[in-house]
């Protein structure tokens with residue numbers, strides 16, 4: 050047994066602290082042995098790191114045991130492939146899930162440190178853009194908590210989502226160098242390392258059985274190095290693995306260049322290979338031309354599949370009969386959809402299977418989650434680029450398409466239009482590959498992320514696919530993890546809840562229903578209000594620190610935090626702010642609730658209109674916040690650099706949650722759930738998961754306005770009322786538009802916000818802001834009146850929390866496990 054530790058002669062007991070002293074000893078051990086620091090001189094950053102390593106020590110033993118059980122019980126494994134994991138910080142989450150939060154708090158206090166200060170030392174892992182990436186992170190927490198034998202796979206970006214600053218009210222981006230000081234949460238592994246091929250050419254040959262085979266040769270190769278992050282389940286000793294790949298040059302410096310005397314060429318080649326995992330792409334409509342993005346996608350998929358194959362073959366060698374009984378792969382959007390031709394390539398070219406067998410395995414292995422209803426957001430790659438970067442995959446995609454279209458033809462003979470619409474290849478001047486069509490054809494399950502979203506996928510966007518594959522489409526309403534979004538983010542509310550109904554809600558969110566019994570309990574309501582006020586004071590401090598604006602914690606905190614996008618309609622919110630401002634000026638005697646209107650979110654760096662919306666928000670703030678006539682009654686705040694850690698402070702402090710997208714545009718939303726779970730009431734449209742929130746909380750506990758998705762669709766086609774006529778007929782709205790157009794928020798420059806005004810007044814505004822504005826303003830009036838009755842508002846707030854059980858990501862993951870992956874939960 051050379052090279053292996055014998056079980057008998059070493060202690061393999063994991064670190065398992067039994068006392069506060071154990072914890073302190075381990076922390077100091079890390080300070081000294083790993084950081085070479087004198088404990089007496091250690092600062093917050095030293096102790097934070099040592100503490101993180103201590104958490105890692107505790108997790109490692111559990112992680113090893115978890116991984117072993119997968120082998121011992123020959124479990125079917127789930128692979129969750131996502132180009133984004135928006136993890137945020139890990140320290141408090143690890144402490145909570147390991148069940149030692151209070152002990153650690155005492156230990157660090159006894160060492161002379163404050164836990165909150167230590168937590169602030171951690172950089173957010175912002176390896177995602179928004180909802181899709183945060184969903185993946187919530188799913189990992191639920192997967193671990195439900196003891197599902199699963200792995201997350203993605204890319205270890207050196208630079209996460211850009212850092213947003215506001216300079217003179219404009220968004221300015223800078224790189225998010227989150228690894229500047231390293232991260233204690235990862236295992237930087239040396240093995241397994243895989244080679245990933247790009248470019249090259251194809252050469253065909255006949256194998257020993259006379260079958261036609263293809264070799265992909267003369268490729269440029271990049272190495273994929275694994276970095277593992279452990280994800281602990283909640284108090285269950287289960288620790289799952291998230292493996293993120295880093296790109297390295299296949300050789301330190303390419304010797305071919307040296308032999309030609311080209312030293313610079315050698316360095317450039319190395320740098321170019323390693324660029325693949327350098328930076329996370331922001332969402333951008335013009336991805337089609339971006340070769341590096343395609344390379345990122347293939348890089349992580351190819352490395353992941355070599356890892357999957359390696360693990361599968363440990364038990365089954367090259368017998369692939371059981372593959373789809375042992376392996377389930379979930380594609381988080383189409384970003385990893387190149388996995389479908391990749392698995393085909395491995396099975397055909399490397400393992401020598403025939404097409405039918407390989408295709409059968411593929412379609413039983415993959416499942417695809419769609420995240421968007423907007424056709425322009427569906428990924429497409431030009432045939433030309435695919436042919437250059439991944440020539441063999443292009444061939445396989447054509448072959449998949451041929452087989453698929455043959456089946457469509459059989460079902461709809463002569464229906465050329467249908468064939469053209471369903472084809473994986475989009476014809477035209479520039480031929481493109483529709484990755485969503487590839488994902489649908491190659492998967493056994495296609496799911497939307499809310500009921501409405503799935504309905505619209507089936508009836509509109511992918512109608513012909515739904516007709517062709519009845520039963521393939523299904524709905525899995527998104528969820529959020531209660532560990533991070535209530536227990537961690539809102540400790541005061543968590544304690545209040547647990548003191549009254551016990552703490553089972555942490556893993557069984559339906560238990561929150563028991564709070565309904567306290568909705569009319571005066572003492573409980575008082576405590577509820579105190580908790581909210583405390584959370585608002587915490588956010589008020591953050592606002593003062595980040596923006597230099599003092600806000601009144603007794604004002605209504607009216608919050609819209611999410612990516613800045615026209616369909617999410619931050620502009621609609623702006624129009625209400627201006628209307629409110631005008632009303633407060635004209636009718637100072639009116640009983641209007643003081644409001645603090647808070648925005649946060651990043652605009653994609655190339656999305657100039659979204660950036661102009663940011664500028665409008667900050668400009669309105671400049672005027673309103675300085676107007677002495679307004680006093681404390683109205684504040685408009687834009688918090689820069691929205692991220693997971695900031696959300697953890699914002700969500701618990703909100704009174705009102707703005708979820709105001711045009712109906713039929715937001716697939717689900719998950720911010721809506723986080724707010725409600727923290728006791729904010731929603732003002733929202735009948736869009737995405739808002740509809741399901743309405744169903745759960747009841748119409749008396751939510752503020753719904755605006756068109757339905759069907760009405761919005763009708764309006765786009767028929768324009769029953771023009772935006773200009775609305776301005777003419779409604780003097781409040783007319784005045785709001787005039788004030789933007791006469792330069793009230795742009796130092797007299799009436800042209801400054803012209804592009805936004807033009808969009809609002811266009812009859813072809815796809816987001817239909819003006820058509821929803823009257824209804825929105827009226828609804829905000831109802832919100833105002835409701836807030837005036839503090840008791841009733843508190844009751845509604847309690848009932849919102851009590852009825853959020855459905856939106857736990859534990860419920861979502863249970864459904865994925867039972868209905869798509871077919872793996873046992875808590876097995």
Ligand code: IMP
Pocket residue numbers: 113116117118120121360363
């Ligand atoms: P992997 O699944 O090969 O990536 O290995 C992950 C962990 O699983 C290892 O560090 C081991 O703890 C465990 N492991 C790997 N192979 C086996 C096996 O054949 N039997 C039991 N446990 C294994």
